Amino acid sequence: MVTVRVxxxxxxxxxxxxSSTLQISTTLSVAVIGGIFYSMLxxxxxxxxxxxxxxxxLLAMAVCLAAGAGLSIRLIRRASGLPSDPAxxxxxxx
Numbered sequence: 001m002v003t004v005r006v007x008x009x010x011x012x013x014x015x016x017x018x019s020s021t022l023q024i025s026t027t028l029s030v031a032v033i034g035g036i037f038y039s040m041l042x043x044x045x046x047x048x049x050x051x052x053x054x055x056x057x058l059l060a061m062a063v064c065l066a067a068g069a070g071l072s073i074r075l076i077r078r079a080s081g082l083p084s085d086p087a088x089x090x091x092x093x094x
Contacts, residue, residue, distance in 0.1 A: 029064070033057050 006014045040053035 029061075033061060036060050 003014050003018065034057075037053050037057040040056045041049060
């Protein structure tokens with residue numbers, strides 16, 4: 001993928017950048033999802049309100065995962081030279 005383009009002399013540096021990026025993204029996601037959960041929870045700590053806050057936070061995670069999957073598929077298609085529109089890959093009959 002993208003790290004293939006890095007010269008071998010810089011492989012340690014790119015490994016550090018990749019590791020740092022993963023750690024920062026994990027930290028930010030915990031903070032953002034926790035913020036969404038607690039903002040939805042508000043001051044009422046009833047079971048129904050906790051369930052509602054959990055569902056909203058879970059939906060936020062699902063949206064982020066779907067966006068990440070879509071971007072990953074787009075990056076893979078661009079790197080492999082495939083068209084981004086699946087319908088354009090279907091052979092046309094003469």
